Amino acid sequence: MLFAKVAAAAVVAADAKGWTHASRHLQHYLENTGAGLDPKVDELLRDVPDADTVANQLADSEIRRKAADAVAADSYDNPEQFQAQWLPQGFYIGPDLSEDWYYAMGGIQICATGVVTVHKSASGVDPIVTVEYKIWVHDRYNWDGKKSVEIGGVTITDERMGALHTAGLAREYDMDGSSGVRQYSGPVPKAGSIDLPGAPGGRGGQRSDPTR
Template sequence: MGVFTYTDLVEVDLGKLSTATAHWKTVVDELAKLKNDVRDTLVKKSDGARWHGINATVTKEFVHSAAKEFGDLHREALDAAVSRALKKSHGGDPYNAGHSSYTSLDQDQVPRAMKLASLGEDANDKQRAELRRLWQSLSPEARARIWAQHKGDLLAAGLLAPQMKRVAADRGAGSYDIDSPGARDHWIQIQATGMSNAGDFIGNTDAAYHMDHYLRGLGTDLDLDVDRMLTDDAALRQTAEHAIADEREKWRKQALDEFQKSGGPPVALPVETSPQSYTHTDRNWYLAVGSGMTNTTGTVTVVPGDDGKPRVSLDYQVNVWDRYKWDPGKNTPIGPTEVTDADMARLHSTGLAREFDMRGSGSVQHHDLSSDGSLPGPVGPGRDGTRTDIGRNGDAR
C-alpha cells in the first residue's frame, strides 16, 4: 500500500459510514427500550409472583440473569458512545477530518497547497482539482499567506474555476446518431454549411465558427472568449455586474468578520455567485450561444491598511457555459436562408452534426470593496476571433 495522504482522506466516501451510524443508533435505541421493558415488566412480575418449590429460586434467578444480560449488552457491546463517535467521524464534529469545513490541518495542508500552486499553468486536471479542494478547506489566514506569495500561480492553475457543476439549462436534441439521414437531412446540411460561410462574410464570426464546429461533428468542448463576450454584449455584462452587486456587502462583511477573528493577520475567502441564465443581445453572440449560464467566482482578501484600517478587495472572473444545440419550435433566419431549429436538431440525431459543450472564463479583474466605486470595464480581447485567428481553440483553418 502506498503513502496515505490528506487528499486520500478527504476523498474517502463516507456515505456508507453515515448509513452505518444511523443503523447503529437504531439498534442502541431499541436495546435501551428492550432493557427497560425487561426491567419494568418481566422482573417486576417475577419478583411479585408467588412461586412455589424449585420455581421460587430457579425462575427468579433466570429472569434476573436475563435482565442483567440485556443491560450489559446495551451498556458494553453497543455503547451509545460508539454511535456518537461514528457520527463525529462522518462530519458532526468540526474538529474531525470528516467535516466539510475542517481547518485544523493547516500545518499539513499548506506545504502541499504551496507545491501545487507553484505548478501554475503546468498543473494537470487532477492537481488543479486537488488545489481547489485544499483551498476550500484551508483557514482564512493560511489562504492569505499562499495568496500573497503565489497569486499569479494560483490563478494560472485555475483556482477560480467554478466549484459548482456547469450544466446547460437543457440537454438539447438527445441521443446522437440514432436515426438514418434522408435526402432532406443532407439538403439541410448543405444549407447550414452555406449559412456558416455567410456568417463569416457578414461579420458573425463566432456564430459561423460554432456552426462549423457543429457541422464537423467533432462533439468536443469549445472554449468561449468571455472577454470578447463581455465587451460585445451588454446583457452578459449587466448580468455579471448585478450578480456581484447583490453579494458584495455580504462578502465584505464576512471577510471583515474573519479579519477581526484573526486578530490582525490578512485573510482570504473564496466566493462564488449562484448561476444565472441570460440571453445575448449582440447578434453574433446570440447566434453563437443564444441563452447561456453565467456566474462569478473570486477571492476576497482583507489586509491591514497604511492608515490602520483594513483594506478589502475582490479578485474575480466571470464564467460562462452552455451547450450548442437547436431547440425545436423556433425558426432562425440567417441572411437570406431560413431553416427550422427542428431541422438543425435532426442533424445531431442523424449523425450529420453533433452538439457540444461551450465554456470559458474572463480575465481576472481586481476591485476595491472598501469603496463604492464601479466595477472595472471588460478586458480588451486582444484578437479578432475570426477563423484565421490562430489562438481560437486551435482550430483555425
C-alpha cells in the same frame, strides 16, 4: 445530405454578415465531434454589456458578503475564496442585444469565482478590498427551440438544424469558459455598486487578424 450542405454554406454566410461567433459555433456543430468548445467569454461580455453587468453584480454580492463577514469578525488581511451561485434564471441574449451571440448561444448560465482580501479602512468607514476574480459561462449548443434566420437567402430553422444531430450529421456539445482574471482594489461603498472592471475594450483587429 442536401441540407447539411446548406448549413455548411450558412457558416460562411454568417461570417460574412459579421456573426463570427455564430459562424464558429455552427461550424463546430457540423464537425460532428461533440467535443466541448470555449465560447470566448471576454468577447461575449464585451459584445453584450448587459451580460457583463449581470456578471459583475454576482461578483459584487459575494465581495460584499465577504467584506461584511470580515468586519463583523474583526478579521482582516486574510485571502478568502468566493463562488457565486449560477444565475438562477440564466441570462438570455436576445437579438436586440447581439444577433451574433443570439445565434451563437442564446440563453446562457453565468457565475463568478475569485479571491478577496479585506483590509481595515484607515478612516474606519468603508472596508478596503483587493480582489481577483473570473466570470464563468456555460451553455449547451443545440437546436431545440423555434428560432429561424435567413442567411444568404436560405431560411435556417431550429427544426432543420436539430434534424442533422438526429441523423448523425452534426453533434450537440457543451460550451464552457471563463473570462481573464479581473482585478479590483478599493473601497466597498455602502451605497451604489463596487467599481468593478468590465470586459476588455472595443472590438479591434482586421478580418485577417486571427485574434479578432
